[in-house]
Amino acid sequence: MYFFVNQGIGHSNSGVEHAQFYRAARFRALGLPFKFVFTDHLPQLHQHMGEWQLAEHDVIGLYDYLLSDAPDDYLHFGTTQPHSYHEDALWDTQQRQRLLFRQTTGQYTETIQRRQQHADAAKGSWVVDRVILENKTHRISWHYQYMSDEVKQPVDIHVDNFRGRHYLFTTQDELLQFFFSELERYFDHNVYLIDRGTAHETALVTLKQQGADLKLGVVIHAAHFVDFVAGHPLWNNHYQYLFDHVALIDLIVVSTVQQRLDIITQLQKVGVHNVAQKVVVIPVGGVASVAQPRHWAGGTAKFVTAARLHREKNLTHLIQAVQQLRQAGESVTLDIFGVGQEYAPLARQIQTAQLEGVVTLKGLSQDMVTAMQPYDAFVSASYSEGFGLAYMEAISLGLPIATYANQYGAQALVRENVNGHLAAFVPEKTAESQNIVHLTQAMRRILTHYDALSQGASQVAADFTDERIAAQWQRVLEGLV
Incomplete structure (x- = not known):
């Protein structure tokens, strides 16, 4: 199975997502099996899938999977009965939102609990503290650890009654590793093409180091390099992990010949050789047909x-x-x-x-x-x-x-x-x-x-x-x- 790994899609998307859509069409034309994999929590995922014409059986959402009544069926068929999205909020007497309830477009509901960020009420706002996702007896919950007022990360992630067992993951990285190990259990001859998310690279490299028989590719969608500083390359931070672990990566896909040559040359300067065969050029977009030339007669x-x-x-x-x-x-x-x-x-x-x-x-x-x-x-x-x-x-x-x-x-x-x-x-x-x-x-x-x-x-x-x-x-x- 070929997996296109990303964090998510939305009502509007960047070139990364459009590149995935384009690749899916080419794989479909070739008869190659593929799945989009989205790992962010996306309450309106299925609505946005419909907007972008993604079939349910072509998509695996991490939370849809872990909350499914029949996980193996979900991996094969996707969500067969999406819901309409709606939400309700509970406000206190000071007009502060304390609870938010959502019916997601998947098979589960979401409850968000908020707390006061600072002991001194004059200093801060009310922030998301706890998230609970539920599908009957299946449940996922976590708290947020705030690194700053703007940056937070989920911690103490409980996954209850997944295949009849209960799990605790300290961090999101641990959850991702578990999720990808589940995909490895169900599918064969797997190739992961990572379009976005260093955490995905971390999880899959770890599985590979542990003996998983998988192939790992990274698709580069932006300028990858900043400059050499004191003889060391300063990479775009989205690709730092890739170049630090390039020996464990099977395929690096770029869209232009020049970017391929730059990557090979920059790696050689820091003593990394024998990478030319794994850096390939495949454009992330193309044309269905060649248009006839136009004529402009002047005017505006x-x-x-x-x-x-x-x-x-x-x-x-x-x-x-x-x-x-x-x-x-x-x-x-x-x-x-x-x-x-x-x-x-x-x-x-x-x-x-x-x-x-x-x-x-x-x-x-x-x-x-x-x-x-x-x-x-x-x-x-x-x-x-x-x-x-x-x-x-x-x-x-x-x-x-x-x-x-x-x-x-x-x-x-x-x-x-x-x-x-x-x-x-x-x-x-x-x-x-x-x-x-x-x-x-x-x-x-x-x-x-x-x-x-x-x-x-x-x-x-x-x-x-x-x-x-x-x-x-x-x-x-x-x-x-």
């Missing part, structure tokens, strides 16, 4: 972008670039698809710049290929991308792209003067104004030779067809198992 150029509304995506740069283009006499608009914590600040920036009706926050789309059809060009202001699925979606439609020349995503998918333009940037606050000037210039240049760039997009897309990517997976997995 409609730019589009799609990203989580987070600061790291630098969406403020796009708004300023549109403002500069309009001040220079160009007729352009920009629609921004996505949701996130920066919605309100972006809306204020649009209003302050008097760009209402020119720049529009469009919200979430669960089908960006369809949503981007009416637009002329794609634009991105991200300084860092592991691959950039939104780039691929734009390429599949024949859209020229203007973007910062981020190391892996843009430089792999946007070829200068072929299917778009790369804007130079320096990732420092002091360079922001100049970066925006460069991005504005890249957007303007798209308008000067649009048709040739759209034809180039179709050429680039031919290198990333679904069939080619499925064949890459098949070759790699045949060598692994």
Whole structure:
């Protein structure tokens, strides 16, 4: 069995989850058995599965499994009768929430108990203290240990009446190790592809060290490296455990040739050799078909972008670039698809710049290929991308792209003067104004030779067809198992 291991999914998702969805479609086309594995507590999991068209029999949720009346049946069929989600709260006379009761979308209920965080009531708030999950006689409960006001971790995790036995796990790591050992007990010839969560790597490496006959792969979705400090590599903290235990990892999947070469070179500099055969390039997204080149007859150029509304995506740069283009006499608009914590600040920036009706926050789309059809060009202001699925979606439609020349995503998918333009940037606050000037210039240049760039997009897309990517997976997995 092939497992795609992640913490969870939601109403909106990042590129990591979309990469999993794409991989599932390729495995399905190849006839390879797979399961999504989600280990976070997700009260609305089955609702979100429905939104993203994930079949119940393709998903294993840790808490659904441990609370199931028939665990083996659940591993095979999934949750056969999901519930509708609802919740009720109990408030005290001071209007403080003390209890929260939820009917999850799975087969169990959740009760959350809150306590006062500080003895001095003036100092703190009421925080989650205890969580109880129940399905008839099956029960899971834990307390939270607060490392700070913002950081907490579950401790003293009781799992009652799982297969007729009672368990106590001191930490979440112990629970995860038990959960994966259960998957090992039920399934054969297992390959785990970890998309997110260092704790998953820890649990599975431990099982492997204890003799479990499993294969372990890690899919890298972002820039993995920061710098060398005093001769030692400073890795992205999401991948620190991976590179510390690379000898126990069977497969490392990256999306670009350059990232593969960088990983091999950086490991060799610290004396880690013989890793080239386990670092492979398989793009996390592709195109179902190659679109016909577009023709732009002039008029208003409609730019589009799609990203989580987070600061790291630098969406403020796009708004300023549109403002500069309009001040220079160009007729352009920009629609921004996505949701996130920066919605309100972006809306204020649009209003302050008097760009209402020119720049529009469009919200979430669960089908960006369809949503981007009416637009002329794609634009991105991200300084860092592991691959950039939104780039691929734009390429599949024949859209020229203007973007910062981020190391892996843009430089792999946007070829200068072929299917778009790369804007130079320096990732420092002091360079922001100049970066925006460069991005504005890249957007303007798209308008000067649009048709040739759209034809180039179709050429680039031919290198990333679904069939080619499925064949890459098949070759790699045949060598692994």
